[in-house]
Amino acid sequence: MNILITGGTGLIGSALTQLWQTEHSIWILSRAERHTDSGNVKYINALQQVNFNELDAIINLAGEPIANKRWSTRQKSRICQSRWQLTEELSQLIRLSDSPPKLLISGSAIGYYGRQDSQEITEDYQAFFPEFSHDICARWENLAMQASSANTRVCLLRTGIVLAENAGALKKMLPPFKLGLGGVIGSGEQYMSWIHLEDMVALIDFVLKHESLQGPVNAVAPKAVTNKTFTQELAKRVNRPALLPMPGFMARLLFGEMSDILLYGQRVVPKKLQDAGFHFRYPQLGPALASLSL
Template sequence: MKIAIAGGTGLVGRALTALLHEQGHEVITLTRGKPKNARHVQWLNGTLPLEQLEGIEAFVNLAGVSLNDGRWTAEQKEAIYHSRMTATEEMLRIVTQLSTPPQVIVNASAVGIYPISTTATYSETSTQRAQDFLGKTVADWEQKASRAKELGIRTCLARFGVILDTEAGALPLIALPYKLFVGGTIGSGKQWLSWIHVHDVARAILHAIETPSLEGAINFAAPQAERMKSFGKTVGRVLNRPHWLPVPSFALQLALGEKSVLVLGGQHVVPDKLMATGFTFQFPTLDEALHDLYKS
């Protein structure tokens, strides 16, 4: 298949590109910067890269300013929001101009669309919606991406949980105190962390592309979510470090501001749609995922 990836140089994009190449697919990476090679195409610069994208069978949109970059100042929140809206609008503009539109679009989303709760469990059929910045951003993002359905394109909304990787994302920040022998429970420890190994994210995106019955919201999270206290203990055990020094909520709120919700809040999310369509997680448990990532 010929597959276009917007945001292909980020954490998920790199893993997905590597997997697709292994499987023999042709990948076209859309980038804001100067193209590095013939497989990189510049976009979001006022032009439509139609010639290079003709014949694509799938479009994966992962573009957007990272939630982990800097404090959530008013300026940063605007960048997070508008980068997602702009990239999705451009994706829609491109597919309407292609002589043959792609069969499927996989648009990134996040489990942050669900309200923070220590008691609720959310599947794709859950209708509850968070009313904070992240929840509203994700809801608007999904609404815009869903316009592709009006064009007759199967549309998958990939609601990512916390993606685990040793080079980027939340895990290096969570693991750092343990590596310094000062790791411990973050906040109350009761908050849920719905996580997924980065390689399972890539595999699940390909599964969504290849499974015609999959569409709409899809939870990209491992089948066994963890509470933060348990998550931290597992990190400590895998790294052979103690779990002893708690990090109080107020300290994180002072250090991170509104962004502290990413570790002090949480949702218990279940991947019902992936499981129902035969997807098998390579790393279904946190212990397996961390041992693979840290090769221990």
Template sequence: MKILLTGGTGFIGAELLKHLTTWEVVLLTRDIGAAQKKLQHTDIGNIKYIENLALLDSLDGFDAVVNLAGEPIANKRWSEAQKQKICDSRWQTTAQIVELIQASQTPPSVFISGSAVGYYGDQKAHPFDETLHVESDAFAHQVCTEWERIALHAQSERTRVCVIRTGVVLGLDGGALKKMWLPYQLGLGGPIGQGEQYIPWIHLLDQIGAILYLLETTQAHGIFNLCAPHPVTNAMFSKTLAKTLHRPHLLTTPKWGIRLLLGEGACLLLDSLRAKPKRLTEIGFQFSFSHLEPALKNLVSLSNKG
């Protein structure tokens, strides 16, 4: 089995590669040397590295594509230049993949393409699933809407497209939890404002498990929320993390401070997203970590072993 993977050196992609040992992987990367160094303990000789999709005329011979490429959305303040970089890194790569699929005589049978729950914007305390249609001028929504629109052009009788709207992925080597880990270990953690905003979290192993499940489930296509069945408020997340680390939970961060620090990007921490993974559970996927406390206990245990 042969798979094209983009974003393979990122937080999610690098973990996914550990589970693709029986696949022949073609990995798109901007820096082959840096990718080989990062993945030296993962690469068992099954990975071929390419720097540009222009090296491919089609995707004949590929069984699947997983597209996780994209400039990190939360690492820098959203200047106009950074916004353009965020958009281009997602839209252009996805468009190139779609063109290659459409140019293929025997295209891949499945194309899994990234997106994010940021599509939905602030939904307060209202629970929702993939059936919620949103129209908004917000940047995060616009990024996801165009990203998904491009990807879905690859859908055909021969290629099914699964768009994954990913939530807050919890793991030790990247994402939000890595940034929170040290402050909470030092007893400096706390909710943002009153902490009423919902966090659509997912354990990294369930994120990977869901991607693998979508690869293998031939009837799966369309939009999927990749988040645990039981989202929690920011206050509950903060309290549970402090409890799991056996640390005090006394401080709060004012919302105005987050807005001052992050500007428009503050929505990533302040929007409330009580997202449910309805379509994923409907096709039979079973979460290993449906509730937050066991998920965090698992990660703390892994941290202690490390």
């Protein structure tokens, strides 16, 4: 297949490219860095450099990291526009194509559901909480769905916390835990929906091959855990105590509005993937952490 990946130099995109580079011809949109083409992998810095009529699929993963900085007005705009503008451009180019790509897999996040209690949430869940994380994802998804047609299938990956070595969320969590300074955040009862990087890449490949999947797809492991359980498992993995909790007021003082993603959570279930027969290599948190070199 001929596949375009935006955000192809990020955590998920890089792993996906590694999986596909011998099987498919890949174009990677990279506007910030210079890269050298290698084998079936070619780098472009503008969408106009690839012919959409020759593409079979587009994987849209680009976007400013949501938890890198405090949510100032300027940073909120960067988070939103880095997702919305590119996704809108992709949808327009797909619609204008004479022979459009058969598939658009576009990123989203479980933040779409907003803060929730302990009930399990499938893709059909509609009682979302209206806050910034929902606003980002709702417009992001709506822009991607503009590409949907009889010729183009659109899947929206509502992704949880991606667990990987020396990258992503764990890279930020590990330093205090390794010093024995980790601890529960807030009440510790908020749910954390997570997924191992290997499963994340495998499910994208699964979606590529299974034409029955479309619309929202919860990209999370089957067993979400509370923050308290996550804290215990991570401390156990690095063989350190986790005795320094972070009260809610301290999280708000340190992170401002961004603390919402730490203090509230969602118990998300990957129902569509399970119904379609996808097999998770790491359905449980303990084995997932054990598989990583931390």
